[in-house]
Amino acid sequence: DGWVRCASGHRHWGRYGAAGLLIRTPEAVVLQHRAPWSHHGDTWGLPGGARDSGESALAAALREAAEEAGVQPGEVLPAGIVVDDHGGWSYATVLAEPVGALQPVATNAESVQIRWVPIDDVARLPLHPGFAAGWPALRLLPPAPVVIVDAANVVGSRPDGWWHNRLAAAQRLHDQLADFARSGLAPESWPQSSWGVGPGSGRGPESWPQFSPGSGLSWLYPRVAMIVEGQARTVTADSTVRVVRADGSGDDAIVDVVREQPHSVVVTADRELRQRVGALGAAVVGPRWLWAALGSAAAPGAWRG
Secondary structure: OOEEEOOOOOEEEOEOEEEEEEEEOOOEEEEEEEOOOOOOOOOEEOOEEEOOOOOOHHHHHHHHHHHHHOOOHHHEEEEEEEEEEOOOOEEEEEEEEEOOOOOOOOOOOOEEEEEEEEHHHHHHOOEOHHHHHHHHHHHHOOOOOEEEEEHHHHHHOOOOOHHHOHHHHHHHHHHHHHHHHHHOEOHHHOOHHHOOOOOOOOOOHHHOOOOOHHHOEEEEOOEEEEEEOHHHHHOOOOOOEEEEEOOOOHHHHHHHHHHHOOOEEEEOOOHHHHHHHHHOOOEEEOHHHHHHHHHHHHOOOOOOO
16 A cells, blocks of 8 residues: 555555456446545545555456455456556556346445446546546447357367367366466457458448457456367366357357357357358457467466456
């Protein structure tokens, strides 16, 4: 804790910067009505506060949300990080989505109240100056990107004897995908060039989520769905990766998931499947992109925000 001055000469709380959690749905966001005695008191902003030395933005935002709003880490899924760098001090907004019904409550004296606020009502509130400056851009950021993995095709893209034990190979891929989802990736690593228009999709390139550095995002946490079939159907899953166990054709199962998530990236080299999901508006990348992304997630010192 402590005050610092940024390059512009403004005073900010947090010797190592600060972070807040923006929990959102398409209809509403969770906001904190700050106590009158606090800095910029009686305004509305995000549950958040100073980062500890060596603490990541994600860890700080989750900790502060638990302390101030009673929101536990398992009740939200991170989607991305936006960093407002003032030069010598920065504020990181961690975007998150609720897991199921979420009822935040004010749990300490720093808050008058904490509640869901409809998106259209946010700008009508007396906002914390920092949040007010960032809200117009934050409001426009898309939800977490979705990666749909054709497990059999991805595993089969490497000549490493996978066919001798398909279940074990699928389990290794699942575990790598879980690390990838937890670690995230830089926006510039997202396959921008894959966005396109599927025949008959009715969507132009401008309708696709933009994750370029110009979007303001500093980090992405993708949602991952892994489609398994045959011997791999008994793979052991955790909550980080959605495992879809195909009863019949794995390709048909992937198409069904794409119908649920049209703004997604499908990882496959199967030509027919690429055409089918492209017609639904999905983007497609080959296994090479995913293997590179998995390697980056597992690399020592991978950025965690």
